[in-house]
Amino acid sequence: MLILGIDTSTNIGSVGLYSTETGLIGEMTINIKKTHSENIMVQVDSLLKITGIEIKDIDKIAVSIGPGSFTGIRIGVAAAKGIVSSGEFKIAGINELDLIAGMSTENDVEICALIDARKERVYHCLYRYKNGSLERLEEYAVGELREYLKARKDKKTLYLGDGAIKYKQLISEVTKENAKFAKNSLTLPRASVLAELAEKQEDNLYTMEPFYLSKTQAERQKEEKEKKN
Numbered sequence: 001m002l003i004l005g006i007d008t009s010t011n012i013g014s015v016g017l018y019s020t021e022t023g024l025i026g027e028m029t030i031n032i033k034k035t036h037s038e039n040i041m042v043q044v045d046s047l048l049k050i051t052g053i054e055i056k057d058i059d060k061i062a063v064s065i066g067p068g069s070f071t072g073i074r075i076g077v078a079a080a081k082g083i084v085s086s087g088e089f090k091i092a093g094i095n096e097l098d099l100i101a102g103m104s105t106e107n108d109v110e111i112c113a114l115i116d117a118r119k120e121r122v123y124h125c126l127y128r129y130k131n132g133s134l135e136r137l138e139e140y141a142v143g144e145l146r147e148y149l150k151a152r153k154d155k156k157t158l159y160l161g162d163g164a165i166k167y168k169q170l171i172s173e174v175t176k177e178n179a180k181f182a183k184n185s186l187t188l189p190r191a192s193v194l195a196e197l198a199e200k201q202e203d204n205l206y207t208m209e210p211f212y213l214s215k216t217q218a219e220r221q222k223e224e225k226e227k228k229n
Contacts, residue, residue, distance in 0.1 A: 001059045004044070004083075005195030008036040008076035009068030009096040010115060010162055015043045016192030017051055017058075020199055026051040027192045036075045044079075058089060062198030064189070065093035067123040067142065067213035068115050077210050084205050092198035093208045097140055099189050100161040101127040102197050109156045109180060110137065114163025120145050120170065122163040123213055142214045149174040156180065160187045 002025075005016040013036050016027035028043045048055060063080035066073040077093070084091045100113035107129035115123040122145045126137040141148075145167055158180040159171055164187055171179050181187070 001199070002053070002057055003060045003062050003195040003198055004058045005062045005191035005193075005198070006040065006044070006076050006080050007064040007096070007099065007189050007191045007194050008040055008072040008079075009064040009066050010072065010189065011069070012162075012188050013039050013043060014189060014191035014194075015040070015047050016190060016195050017047060017053060018192050018195035024192045025053070027190060029188075029190055031188075036072050040075060040079050044083075055083070056087060060090040060092060060198065060202070062092045062094055062191075062195045064096045064099060064194060065208070066096055066211040067140065068096050070212060073210045073212065077208075081205060081208075090202050091205050091208060092201040093203050093211075094194050094197050094201070095140065095211060096189065097123060097125040097161075098127075098134075098136070099194050099197060100187075101125070102134055102193050103160055103186060103189065104158060104182060105129070106158055109158050111158045111160060112152070112164075114145070114159060114161040114167070116161075116163045116166050117142055117214070120167065122148070122167070124148055124163070126157075140211075140213055145170060146174060152178075154178065158182065162188060
């Protein structure tokens with residue numbers, strides 16, 4: 001089975017082609033100032049051209065459904081659904097925190113996936129490998145990083161994601177020697193890993209929705225307006 005992965009949930013824009021028989025075929029991952037709406041389909045087209053694979057040869061589209069950037073999530077999900085609607089493709093939506101945790105294979109520590117939500121707030125979730133499979137240990141959540149770390153300061157933990165990069169100093173300050181970090185190049189999400197995670201998953205094109213976790217600015221403004229009225 002041939003799977004095309006698409007991830008635009010963070011500042012990273014990544015597309016990847018993964019074969020369940022041979023593994024990675026090709027991947028294009030960028031972190032530049034252009035918006036995902038300008039790049040994502042260009043990346044898909046370029047990757048297909050470079051690898052010599054036609055869109056009709058793909059069996060499944062895997063896409064990150066968030067959490068992360070509201071706009072980025074919408075762009076990625078819309079692109080994936082657009083491709084699926086144009087042909088006979090399966091679709092799978094993968095949580096971005098699961099993807100980030102899946103970047104590591106370390107089985108001797110708990111793994112904490114962190115996505116920057118600005119102002120020392122993060123989307124977060126905790127994982128651990130058990131019998132070779134990655135298991136989620138808690139619910140997906142968003143909140144103040146410092147408060148979350150206080151409960152983890154005595155536990156050895158590997159921190160991954162752009163939140164781990166941006167707040168490395170804060171994490172080290174609170175958790176001291178119990179914090180572990182991967183190289184920056186190994187901590188950010190990659191679409192080929194996303195595609196691999198989607199191998200045994202299939203969702204409904206019409207019911208699969210973005211996973212925002214927190215409310216958008218428009219939703220918050222609407223609630224504030226309703227309260228005033």
